Amino acid sequence: MSVSTAATVQSVCAPLPVLGRDVTVPLVTGGEVTYAALDYAASAPALQRVWDDVAAYAPYYGSVHRGAGYLSQLSTDLFENARRTVADFLDCRDGDQVVFTRSTTDSLNLLASALPADCQVFVFETEHHASLLPWRSARVTCLDAPRSPRQAVETLERALAGREPHGPALVCVTGASNVTGELWPVRELAAAAHAHGARIVLDAAQLAPHHPVSVKDLDVDWVAFSGHKLYAPFGSGVLAGRADWLREAEPYLAGGGASRTVSRRADGGVDVAWHDGAARHEAGSPNVIGAYAVASACKALTEAGFDTLVARERHLLRTVREGLADVPEVRFLSLFGDDAPRVGVLSFVVEGWNSSHFAAALSAEYGIGVRDGLFCAHPLVRTLLGSDPRTQGACGSPEAAPGEKSLNAIRVSFGAGTPDEHVERFVRAVRELVGNGARWTYRTVDGRCVPDTSA
Numbered sequence: 001m002s003v004s005t006a007a008t009v010q011s012v013c014a015p016l017p018v019l020g021r022d023v024t025v026p027l028v029t030g031g032e033v034t035y036a037a038l039d040y041a042a043s044a045p046a047l048q049r050v051w052d053d054v055a056a057y058a059p060y061y062g063s064v065h066r067g068a069g070y071l072s073q074l075s076t077d078l079f080e081n082a083r084r085t086v087a088d089f090l091d092c093r094d095g096d097q098v099v100f101t102r103s104t105t106d107s108l109n110l111l112a113s114a115l116p117a118d119c120q121v122f123v124f125e126t127e128h129h130a131s132l133l134p135w136r137s138a139r140v141t142c143l144d145a146p147r148s149p150r151q152a153v154e155t156l157e158r159a160l161a162g163r164e165p166h167g168p169a170l171v172c173v174t175g176a177s178n179v180t181g182e183l184w185p186v187r188e189l190a191a192a193a194h195a196h197g198a199r200i201v202l203d204a205a206q207l208a209p210h211h212p213v214s215v216k217d218l219d220v221d222w223v224a225f226s227g228h229k230l231y232a233p234f235g236s237g238v239l240a241g242r243a244d245w246l247r248e249a250e251p252y253l254a255g256g257g258a259s260r261t262v263s264r265r266a267d268g269g270v271d272v273a274w275h276d277g278a279a280r281h282e283a284g285s286p287n288v289i290g291a292y293a294v295a296s297a298c299k300a301l302t303e304a305g306f307d308t309l310v311a312r313e314r315h316l317l318r319t320v321r322e323g324l325a326d327v328p329e330v331r332f333l334s335l336f337g338d339d340a341p342r343v344g345v346l347s348f349v350v351e352g353w354n355s356s357h358f359a360a361a362l363s364a365e366y367g368i369g370v371r372d373g374l375f376c377a378h379p380l381v382r383t384l385l386g387s388d389p390r391t392q393g394a395c396g397s398p399e400a401a402p403g404e405k406s407l408n409a410i411r412v413s414f415g416a417g418t419p420d421e422h423v424e425r426f427v428r429a430v431r432e433l434v435g436n437g438a439r440w441t442y443r444t445v446d447g448r449c450v451p452d453t454s455a
Contacts, residue, residue: 014312015312015416015417015418015419016047016048016049016231016300016304016416016417017047017048017049017417018044018045018046018047018048018231018416018417019045019046019047019048019051019233020035020037020045021034021045021417021419022034023035024367025367027364027365027366027367028364028365028440028451028453029364029365029439029440032367033366033367034367035367035369036366036367036368036369036421036422036425036426037369037418037422038368038369038370038412038413038414038418038422038423038426039369039370039371039411039413040209040229040344040345040413040414040415040418041178041181041206041229041345041371041375041411041413042371042413043228043229044209044228044229044230044231044415044416044417045231045417046231046232046233046293047231047232047296047297047300047416047417049296049300050231050232050233050293050296050297050300051233053292053293053296054233054234054289054292054293054296057078057289057292058289060074060075061075061288061289062074062075063075063285064076064079064285064286064288065079065257065279066256066257075288078288078292079286079288079291079292081295082100082291082292082294082295083098083100083278083291083295084098085295085298085299086098086238086240086294086295086298087240088298089213089298089299089301089302090213090214090215090223090238090240091212091213091214091215091216091217092215092216092240092241093215093216095242095243096215096240096241096242096243097240097241097242097243097246097277097278098238098239098240098278099238099239099240099246099278099281099282100236100237100238100278100282100286100287100290100291100294101224101236101237101238101239102235102236102237102287103130103226103227103228103235103236103237104128104130104131104203104204104205104224104225104226104229104237105130105134105226105237106237107224107225107237107238107239108130108131108134108172108201108203108224108239109134109252110239110246110252110281111134111170111201111222111224111239111245111246112134112135112136112137112138113137113249113250113252114245114246114248114249114252114281115135115137115138115168115170115245115249116168116245116248118139118165118167118168119138119139119167119168119169119170120138120139120140120141120163120167120168120169120170121135121138121139121140121141121169121170121171121172122140122141122143122156122159122160122169122170122171122172122198123135123140123141123142123143123171123172123173124142124143124144124145124146124152124155124173125142125143125144125145125379125380125383126145126146126174126177126179126335126377126379126380126383127172127173127174127203127377127380128174128178128203128205128375128376128377129376129377129378130203130205130376131172131173131174131203132377132379135170135172138170141159141163142379143155143156143159145335145379145380145383146335147335147336148336148337149184149185149188149336149340150185152184152185152189153185153188153189153192156171156189156192156193157192157195157196160192160193160196160198161196163196166197168199169193169196169197169198169199170198170199170200170201171189171193171198171199171200171201172200172201172203173186173189173200173201173202173203174202174203174205174206174207175202175203175204175206175207175208175211175213176206176207176210176211176342176343176345177206177335177342177345177377177380178205178206178345178375178376178377179333179345179347179375179377179380179381179384179409179411180333180334180335180336180340180342180345180346180347180384181206181342181343181344181345181346181347181413182334182335182336182340182341182342183207183211183340183341183342183343186202186218186220187217187218187219190218190219190220191219194219199221199222199242200220200221200222201220201221201222201223201224201241202218202220202222202223202224203224203225204223204224204225205224205225205226205229206229206343206345207225207343208223208225208229208230209229209230209231209301209343209415209416210309210310210313210343210344210415211306211310211343212306213225215240215241220241221241221242222239222240222241222242223238223239223240223241224237224238224239224240225237225238227290227293227294227297230294230297230298230301231297231300231301231415231416231417232290232293232294232296232297233293234287234289234290234293235287235290236287236290236291236293236294238294243277246280246281247276247277247280250274251274251280251281251283252281252283253281253283253284254272254283255283255284256283256284256285257275257279257282257283257284257285257286258274258275258279258280258281258282258283259272259273259274259275259283260273260274260275261273301416304416309415309416312416313343313344313414313415315420316344316414316418316420316423317342317344317346319420319423319424319427320346320412320423320426320427321338323424323427323431324427324430324431327430327431327434328351329350329351329352329353329434330348330349330350330351330430330434331348331349331350331351332346332347332348333347333348333349333381333384333385333409334384335384343415344413344414344415344418345411345412345413346411346412346413347375347381347384347409347410347411347412348409348410348411348412349385349409349410350410350430350433350434353433353434354449355372355373355408355409355410356372356373356408356444356448356449357438357442357449358372358410358433359371359372359410359449360442360448360449360450360451361433361438361440361442362426362429362430362433364440364442364450364451365429365433365438365439365440366425366426366429367425368422368425368426368429370410370411370412370413370426371410371411371413372408372409372410372411373408373409374407374408374409375409375411381407381408381409382407384409385407385408385409387407412426440452
């Protein structure tokens, strides 16, 4: 590689500064090492830029919308500007609403509360529980896991064509799997939904931090995502999209902020006129700092450029794939095939290892944080592992001791702030553990595999 080519790769692939990049952790074998946070799919570290923005605003914090004081007015402007920033980030349509929530889970539960009567919901068994479970008041059709993007569209088309009666319907689909990282054919699924008179909501929790999300281009009716996966440090989420179902539904929460007027009736009751806009579903004092953090992250990712971020992730994915290509004991999990486009999320199992044991050894002996279990996507992981997706069982492996087989997997995930060294260390660690075994002994405590320090 020439000097100029190397410099270009380094420029394209440079990580963004994040909090915790210099944190050191102790190793059970002795000494300390810089922590390699490779669990971005659960919660991504906050961008330093976002943290600095929040710290600069914090002294000026004030309650929004109903205060006459300077700080309240300043905070109100900041809060509503954050809403506009998120709308721009998602390329929303004129008339779309941006509602601030606590998380993706909260966003989808909000939408579930706004479904019209007799609405039928269609979800694939591949969904995260945040997308699979909120629809308890609706008629739910759970679709089998597809084995290609084309099969996903065909499966949905058949299900929608056969629905009876022909009333309101909603399709809920992920943009990128939190288990395999694979990108789903969202635009094609949206076209299929609309062709059959259904609406569609996109769970963009794993997509928005890694790829641009355009409501207009994808032609989805709603988008939901979480701030803590988008490099924002506080508990905020977003539901953005069409206003009509949200405007016609009872408020998600009843209280101040959601109400326009409240008056007593002669019979002792209370009459309420609710707001029509986003405030209708934002009762109570909102998480202003959280909303501002989400908006700051949106700006930071936009300015960094998704072309650059995608190129970086592809580089890191190649490092893992190529580094473990000659380790037959490692099997990556996939629906659409190993070559399917994906974000920086990979799940795998290791022959001869209990997944909890392997993850514990990565942490204790190498300072690498990954995730093991069923990743709040139990039916999908069980399908990928070749067991019945209807099997009941909790995340983790309380029934399996180190070395015993367990029905869970290991997930490594990374993103805009991941240094090359962390991924390279992960590859070396996997190869060493597979080749030489753990250097420490482990035991199961409360369903978790932990280093045995009793000796």
